[in-house]
Amino acid sequence: MSLNVETHEFMIPEKGVKQPTDIAEKWEKSEAYRDLLGFIGAMNNAVKNKKMRDEYHVSEMMEKLVSIMDAMSQWIDEIPPIDQPQRFGNKAYRDWFKRLQENANGLVRDALGEKYARAVDEVSVYLIESVGNSTRIDYGTGHELAFVAFMCCLYKIGALTESDAVATVFRLFARYLEVMRKLQLVYMLEPAGSQGVWCLDDYQFIPFIWGSSQLLDHPRLKPKSFPNPEICESFSKDYIFLGCIQHINKVKTGPFAEHSNQLWNISAVQLWSKVNSGLIKMYKAEVLSKFPAIQHFLFGSLLTLKPAT
Structure with missing residues (x-):
């Protein structure tokens, strides 16, 4: 349900999970946790059995939001990596990040227009949080969660509606993924809190999750087929999951079973429905219940730590 933007009291989001016990006592009982999980589930349902090249509704608002990602991508071209001795963590990323910090409010204000102007200061914080950490020059699932929060907030204020659901995944989130991959490769971002080969992806x-939902009832593509590079090459433009595997194959060397052990194990699952439900459980356990990721999450008026009723 969207709220009244003209009367709602917005606030700048701040940290709320201060110690490991807050995970079970506050976070997992909060409105924010419920809303974010609900949003992930709603998008999961929206793209069920759909291909990225299928026809779907793209609103004017959606086009404007995607143009934010385009601007961020353009800045990567304008701020090349610098020559430095260490391979990872190119310091030019800090200049790129600073540019986003300085321009995020303006970008979001331009996209949302006058009607949603009062929400901009709160919503744009999640955009800045979604691209990595400029001190550590790293990026991980906690930052990805901030982008989920950014999109969720756009629904809460009414800037996006139910008819935007498919485009939210196939246009906005897919474009975000492209920009994040470009950032990772150009500035050699460290994986944040990576569990190495035991994690799903760096x-x-x-x-x-959303990519496996697309494949739920696919007549030919089974989980066992995704480690095959030729399958990924043929279907990556239609299926987000296969696009992810294709990207991993490009940036990692050696046997797939070694560099992506968890994904290799998933390929042994018989049904995509089991993969999808299993990944949602794994996300709750490996991301949402992990203090190192959630301690950085910011709570405002849209995503609050208040207990869910």
């Missing part, structure tokens, strides 16, 4: 998690 950087992302959500695209595997």
Whole structure:
């Protein structure tokens, strides 16, 4: 349900999970946790059995939001990596990040228009949080969660509606993924809090959830087929999950079973429906209940730590 933007009291989001016990006692009982999980589930349902090249509704608002991602991508071209001795964590990323910090409010204000102007200061914080950390020059699933929060807030204020659901995943989130991959490769961002080969992927998690929903009833593509590079090459433009695997194959070397052990295990699951429900459970356990990720999450008036009723 969207709220009244003219009367709602917005606030700048701030940290609320201060110690590990807050995860079970506050966070997992909060409105924010319920709303974010609900949003992930709603988008999961929206793209069920749909291909990215299918026809779907794209609103004017959606086009404007995607143009924010385009601007961020353009800045990467304008701020090249610098020569430095260490391979990871190119310091030019800090200049790029500073540009986003300085321009995020303006970008979001231009996209949302006058009607939603009062929400801009709160919503744009999640955009800044979604691209990585400029001190550590890293990026991970906590930052990805901030982008989920950004999109969720756009629904809460009414800027996006139910008819935008498919485009939210196939246009806005897919474009965000492209920009994040570009950032990772150009500035060699460290994976934030990566569990190495035991994690699903060094950087992302959500695209595997929504991507597996696209494949639920696919007549030919089964989970066992995704480690095959030729399958990914043929179908990556239609299926987010396969696009993720294709990206991993490009940036990692050696046997798939070694560099992506968790994904290799998932390929042994018989049904996409089991993969999809299993990934949602894994996301709750490996991302949403982990203090190192959630301690950085910011709570405002739209995503609050108040207990869910």
